[in-house]
Amino acid sequence: MWCDLDVRKTLKTAGRVFEFDVQLQTDAKRLVLMGPSGIGKTMVLQAIAGLIRPDAGHIRLGGELLFDSKARLNLTPQKRRVGYLFQNYALLPHLTALSNVGFGLRRGVWGFLSRAQKQEAMQWLERFQLGHLAAQYPHTLSGGQQQRLALARVAILQPRVLLLDEPFSALDPTLRQSMREEVAQMVDSLGIPLIMVSHDDEDRIALNAEVVRLGQVDGRTVRL
Numbered sequence: 001m002w003c004d005l006d007v008r009k010t011l012k013t014a015g016r017v018f019e020f021d022v023q024l025q026t027d028a029k030r031l032v033l034m035g036p037s038g039i040g041k042t043m044v045l046q047a048i049a050g051l052i053r054p055d056a057g058h059i060r061l062g063g064e065l066l067f068d069s070k071a072r073l074n075l076t077p078q079k080r081r082v083g084y085l086f087q088n089y090a091l092l093p094h095l096t097a098l099s100n101v102g103f104g105l106r107r108g109v110w111g112f113l114s115r116a117q118k119q120e121a122m123q124w125l126e127r128f129q130l131g132h133l134a135a136q137y138p139h140t141l142s143g144g145q146q147q148r149l150a151l152a153r154v155a156i157l158q159p160r161v162l163l164l165d166e167p168f169s170a171l172d173p174t175l176r177q178s179m180r181e182e183v184a185q186m187v188d189s190l191g192i193p194l195i196m197v198s199h200d201d202e203d204r205i206a207l208n209a210e211v212v213r214l215g216q217v218d219g220r221t222v223r224l
């Protein structure tokens, strides 16, 4: 079983309780999480990435246990080797495209990129047709170029899984279609499994992904 999730979490705020209780076992390597706003789709990605800690359950991907409440195991986000592409790409504005891509290769917070790391970063930029923009800063790039840069930055770390949170929703229709194709190509050529949050059926179709639908039953978020 490639993906084996059992995530349970209760969030309480003044006057409101959010209960999440989702189990998912599948061998599909491309999954699309769907469901109404606020149902907890982003929460699944955050739990996989190690950004939130479930109250109970386990998360196993590709045979490796990332979290297990019974065994008191909770790998740090760094140790999980998970590529999380945030909705706003989280590019670093004061770094060039090349440095953004090489960022995760550095050692330590102040580490500079070695010559070999720069070369590697350049190869990934070229792979994403951004080689000619290596010295540019993110704000000078188009929306599509920024997205490709964010993808390159994640891909260089060769993650065990790529997590995408509504990656195409802010793009115009033409760009959206080409980015879908690009992501599909990327996961094919690099063989990286993908879990994506989306409201758009076209995403599922273009990526040939299995749908995981979340919904509310008796006031709890479950898999439908």
Ligand SMILES: Nc1ncnc2c1ncn2[C@@H]1O[C@H](COP(=O)(O)OP(=O)(O)OP(=O)(O)O)[C@@H](O)[C@H]1O
Pocket: 011, 012, 013, 018, 035, 036, 037, 038, 039, 040, 041, 042, 043, 044
């Ligand atoms: N710290 C918190 N305390 C209480 N509730 C929270 C907290 N963080 C998130 N929630 C609630 O958890 C639920 C799940 O949020 P999440 O962002 O995962 O939903 P989503 O399905 O991704 O929504 P959308 O499609 O709108 O992005 C929401 O109802 C939200 O209000």
